[in-house]
Amino acid sequence: MEGREEQRSVMMRRNREGTLMSQWLSTKLHHISERARWNPTYQFKTLAHLITEETLEWAYRQLRTDAAAGADEITAQEYGKNLTANLKELHTRLRERRYRAQPLRRVYIAKEDGKKRPLSIPVLEDKIVQKAVTMILERIYENDFLTCSYGYRPKRNARDAILAIQKKITLGEVSYVLEADIRDYFGSIVHRQLMEWLRKRIEDGDILRLIGKWLKVGVIEDGRLLLSENGTYQGSVISPLLANIYLHEVLDIWVERTVKPRMRGEITLVRYADDFVACFQYLEDAEKFLQVLPKRFGKYGLELHPEKTRLIEFGRSAWGRSKRDGTKLGTFNFLGFTFYCSESREGRFTVKSKTMSKRLRRGLKRVANWCRVNRHLAVEKQNSYLRAVLLGHYQYYGLRANYRCLLQFYRGSIRLWKKWLGYRHRSGAVPWVKMNRILTRYPLPRPRITQGQRWNQLLLAGEFT
Numbered sequence: 193m194e195g196r197e198e199q200r201s202v203m204m205r206r207n208r209e210g211t212l213m214s215q216w217l218s219t220k221l222h223h224i225s226e227r228a229r230w231n232p233t234y235q236f237k238t239l240a241h242l243i244t245e246e247t248l249e250w251a252y253r254q255l256r257t258d259a260a261a262g263a264d265e266i267t268a269q270e271y272g273k274n275l276t277a278n279l280k281e282l283h284t285r286l287r288e289r290r291y292r293a294q295p296l297r298r299v300y301i302a303k304e305d306g307k308k309r310p311l312s313i314p315v316l317e318d319k320i321v322q323k324a325v326t327m328i329l330e331r332i333y334e335n336d337f338l339t340c341s342y343g344y345r346p347k348r349n350a351r352d353a354i355l356a357i358q359k360k361i362t363l364g365e366v367s368y369v370l371e372a373d374i375r376d377y378f379g380s381i382v383h384r385q386l387m388e389w390l391r392k393r394i395e396d397g398d399i400l401r402l403i404g405k406w407l408k409v410g411v412i413e414d415g416r417l418l419l420s421e422n423g424t425y426q427g428s429v430i431s432p433l434l435a436n437i438y439l440h441e442v443l444d445i446w447v448e449r450t451v452k453p454r455m456r457g458e459i460t461l462v463r464y465a466d467d468f469v470a471c472f473q474y475l476e477d478a479e480k481f482l483q484v485l486p487k488r489f490g491k492y493g494l495e496l497h498p499e500k501t502r503l504i505e506f507g508r509s510a511w512g513r514s515k516r517d518g519t520k521l522g523t524f525n526f527l528g529f530t531f532y533c534s535e536s537r538e539g540r541f542t543v544k545s546k547t548m549s550k551r552l553r554r555g556l557k558r559v560a561n562w563c564r565v566n567r568h569l570a571v572e573k574q575n576s577y578l579r580a581v582l583l584g585h586y587q588y589y590g591l592r593a594n595y596r597c598l599l600q601f602y603r604g605s606i607r608l609w610k611k612w613l614g615y616r617h618r619s620g621a622v623p624w625v626k627m628n629r630i631l632t633r634y635p636l637p638r639p640r641i642t643q644g645q646r647w648n649q650l651l652l653a654g655e656f657t
Contacts, residue, residue, distance in 0.1 A: 214246055225331040228393075235391075236332060240398035243286060243324050248279045251323035255316075255429075262315030263297045263412050271316050282317055289398070293318055293405040296425055298413040310379075312411050312425035322429035325402060329433060332393055337436065338444045343465035344432035350527045351643075353464045354545060354591070357526065360460050360471055361543045366507040368478040369531075370470040371524040373500035374489070377466035378431060379423035381438050382493040383407050386424075389441050406430060422493060435465060442492045443468070451481060462526075469526050471507075478503055506533065508541045528589070544593035552597060555585060556604045563612035571613070575634035578605060582637050590642030598639035606636065 220242055227234055252275065257268040271278055285291040296312035314322065334346065342353035360366060374380070387404065394400060406428065410419040424431040447461045447470075457473030459481070472478035482503055486496055504522040511533035514521040523532045529545040536542045559581060566574060585601055606627075613630070614621040622630075 213250055217242065217244070217247060217250070221328070221331045224328070225335060228332040229335040232336065233392075235393060235395040237395045239328055239394070239396040240286075242328055243283070243321070245279050245283045247324045247327075248283055248320055249275070251320045251327065252279065254323055255319055259319075260297075260299075260313050262313050262318070263295055264315045266316050268316060279320075282320070286321065289401075291321070291402075293402075293409040295409055295417055296411045296428065298411040298418075310426065312427040314406075314425075314428055318406065319429050321402065322406065325399060326430050326433050328399075329394070333433070333437060333440075336393070337440055338448060340444055340447075340461040341436060341440065341463050343463065343467075344436055350464055350588070351591075353462050354527060354529060357462050357469055357471070357531065358543045358545065360462075361507055361531075362541065364460065364471070365458050365473045366460070366471040367505065367509050368472040368475055368503060369506040369524050370472070370478060370482060370503050371501065371526065372468050372470065372485075373497040374466045375495045375497040377439075377494065378426045378435060379420070380493050380495070381424050381435065382422050385492055386434060386438055389437060403430070403434070432465065438492075439463065439466065442489065442494065446488060451484075455481075464527055467526065469524070475505075506531075508533075511541055529591075529594075534593070545591055546594045547589050547597035547601070552601060555581075555601060556608065559605050560608045560612075563608055567612045567615055571630060571634055574609065574613075575636070578609060578636055581605070586637070586640050587642050590640060592641055592643050595639055595641065598641075602636070602639050606631070609636075 224236065224239075228236075252268070252272070255268055257272075259268065261267045282291070294315045294317075296314050296318075299311050299313065300308035301311055302308055330346065337345065342348045342350065342356070361369070383404075386407075387400065390400065390403065407424065408419065410417050411425065412418075424434050444461065444463065447459070452459055455472075455474075455477045457477055458471075459473070459477060460471040462469050462471075470478075470481065472481070489495060502524075504524055506522060506524065510521055513519075514533075521533050523530050525531070525548055528548050528551045530548050531543055531545045534542055534544045559578070562577065562581075563574070566577070582602065582605060586598060589598060589601075610622050610624075610627045613627075
């Protein structure tokens with residue numbers, strides 16, 4: 193046994209995500225990626241054999257151990273107590289085609305507008321198999337996806353999309369910006385059309401059957417099984433990849449191959465999942481695009497959100513005109529940031545971004561609710577939570593021009609902490625003298641800019657074009 197474990201450890205190496213993967217699996221995935229890259233029309237006929245016990249164990253290790261359990265109430269910790277036997281049995285069911293997807297558990301999370309967003313939680317074994325399939329399919333579709341797409345992709349994130357927009361508007365010929373949002377995107381994806389597009393690349397029947405099971409399995413809500421003809425389930429591990437494949441076909445390729453050749457001037461698309469921004473050089477191009485886009489979406493079951501989709505004048509020429517006429521220039525929102533025209537310290541035109549006011553209020557509301565519910569905890573434990581919240585906030589929103597909003601969040605968090613600590617005292621308040629002593633002993637991290645030198649280098653090098 194010890195010899196087998198030693199041999200296995202020798203065969204393992206770290207892949208690009210930094211997690212252990214065998215030389216055999218890593219080599220196979222590399223070959224798939226290379227074939228997909230060199231032959232954009234190649235259909236992969238044999239992929240399911242890559243879902244081995246080792247692949248399933250790798251997938252299990254990628255999952256969050258503290259994630260909520262699905263309808264079967266089995267947690268990752270419980271499953272991991274007998275991991276080898278459980279994965280062996282799961283692999284046998286997959287190989288013998290006895291694997292059955294289980295309905296997801298429906299929960300709701302609050303949205304900014306007061307409404308609730310449905311979230312569907314798969315059972316653990318479905319998460320494991322979906323993660324394994326996603327890993328394989330990513331090696332194919334990462335070669336197909338265009339550079340305008342940033343959401344749910346390896347080595348790409350929201351900040352890359354934000355910097356791409358800033359660079360394009362600052363240095364390019366942009367005069368108009370279309371801010372767009374798709375209504376209930378994940379719930380509107382047409383299964384038949386999605387499967388048809390998947391077959392352009394995937395000819396492995398076992399993989400296609402698995403995806404079909406996950407699309408049609410349904411959710412359990414209030415003890416009832418609800419089925420849907422369309423949509424992918426938000427919360428499902430494979431849903432982000434499927435959603436990207438769908439919009440890649442509906443929007444990205446259409447803009448690149450059909451729209452751009454018909455435009456009089458430049459058009460730049462930046463998409464993160466179902467949120468996207470389109471930049472135009474000329475108004476007539478923007479209006480033409482906005483006129484045709486709903487028809488294109490309607491053909492594939494999608495609909496633009498009328499309240500969150502708007503065309504504004506934005507860019508260097510609009511900024512110069514507003515300065516000359518003394519008028520206020522519009523702004524647009526994307527990925528939690530509000531983009532606005534400004535000038536650099538040298539007096540040059542630039543585009544800056546700050547935290548959306550709604551996001552700032554929502555973040556402080558979460559801090560307030562947590563402090564209210566957990567005000568009985570020791571100050572040290574409260575400090576530990578608040579430190580994590582602030583550091584996470586700075587990590588995402590820490591752009592150079594956003595320091596003022598970071599400071600607002602920092603000061604607001606201190607005020608809220610002080611308020612709810614006061615409920616532990618007879619007077620109902622903590623004097624600032626005492627609060628300052630608490631902060632001296634249990635300090636909270638001050639605002640920090642996380643947009644380091646690396647981002648500036650990538651921006652100047654044209655990495656986000």
